[in-house]
Amino acid sequence: MTATILDGKATRDEIFIDLKARVDALKAKGITPGLGTVLVGDDPGSASYVRGKHADCAKVGINSLRRDLPADISQAELEAVIDELNANPECTGYIVQLPLPKHLDENAALERIDPDKDADGLHPVNLGRLVLGKEATLPCTPRGVVHLLRRYDVPIDGARVTVVGRGVTIGRPIGLLLTRRSENATVTLCHTGTKDLAAEVRRADIVVAAAGVAGLITADMVKPGAAVLDVGVSRTPDGLRGDVADDVREVAGFISPNPGGVGPLTRAFLLSNVVERAEQLAAESV
Ligand SMILES: Nc1nc(=O)c2c([nH]1)NC[C@@H]1CN(c3ccc(C(=O)N[C@@H](CCC(=O)O)C(=O)O)cc3)C=[N+]21
Secondary structure (H helix, E strand, O other): OOEEEEOHHHHHHHHHHHHHHHHHHHHOOOOOOEEEEEEEOOOOHHHHHHHHHHHHHHOOOOOOEEEEEEOOHHHHHHHHHHHHHHHOOOOOOOEEEEOOOOOOOOOHHHHHHHHHEEEOOOOOOHHHHHOOOOOOOOOOOHHHHHHHHOOOOOOOOOOOOEEEEEOOOOHHHHHHHHHOOOEEEEEEEEOOOOOOOOHHHHOOOOOOOOOOOOOOOOOHHOOOOOOOEEOOEEEEEEEEEOEHHHOOOOOOEEEEEEOOHHHHHHHHHHHHHHHHHHHHHHHOOO
């Protein structure tokens, strides 16, 4: 058996068609959504991700607000830029690109973002609202995972999901989405303290690999027919590698590759969060 590919780029293109129509409708009412990015320093990887986000904005008609800051900026200077975006009516939502240089206090910076402008959905207020089941801006990568599964009709209700990795962008929050009544999955969260990772992965109908360890998930660990989403990424001497070994596609029923899987959807849902916020503001102003 060869797995069906969960195609993140094709799915992203579908989402963009919908977003573009919604942005056009907002523009007809005199509202143009704007996505801000705050990039500190000149890490080539981070710069390339930020470029990608602005290229996506251009595709759907969202304005871009770029704030590119030198690596040696002080905490106070960074927070002044955050305050400016919080106050700027052109900015519907924004992100502070992570990681920040080590001398800066990342949590203090993230908490200073206006929760209503938190396009990542990673502000403590939004994560707290998600835990409480209140309306919240949802984190982009978990939204991407759920959307990709639904797009390819992978059953989620009642499924056993094993998540590998406890990072803030995906591992921690994805269980909060997948265990809502609307998804109804049973989720196990594995990490470096897990005693028998292979056994936990082998029981899963859906595996979300987000550990950032190249090739961690091997074919012998995967239940035949399972859906395997490769979300982790590592820089290796051979280039960028995902968490999922190549031969898993001979066992899995569905696989989301990396690159070309969840990554493009993370970016699409960043824009989606901005468009949703602009629609809320438009509804409030009538
Ligand atoms: N505040 C913040 N929010 C983030 O969401 C955030 C961040 N900081 N810091 C870094 C990570 C990484 N990340 C990626 C998003 C999309 C791709 C992506 O689209 N990748 C393409 C390949 C790269 C490309 O085509 O440019 C793919 O998987 O096919 C990758 C990585 C978001 N992050």
